[in-house]
Amino acid sequence: MPAKSQAQQMAAGAALSAKRGEKKVSELEGAAKQMYExxxxxxLEKMASTRQKGKPEHNRKS
Structure with a gap:
């Protein structure tokens, strides 16, 4: 599933780093921690590899 916002893409990247052991799980917060779990x-790879160009910074909920 591709990321819908830049913030979601960045959170997925942080969670992916933790899954791979490149970052400590204790450093994760919020959405990144939920995605990790x-x-x-x-x-996570699919979501983190989404291009940021043309995506809003944050996805506004209706």
Whole structure:
């Protein structure tokens, strides 16, 4: 599933780094921590690799 905002893409990247052992899990906060716990590495890879160009900074909920 591709990221819908730049913030979501960056959170997925942080969670992916923790999954790979490049970053400590204790450093994760908010959405990144939730993604780390609920998604596998392959899902995080897809979301983190989404291009940021043309995406809003944050996805506004209606």
């Amino acid at each position: 609920s998604m596998d590495e392959q899902e």
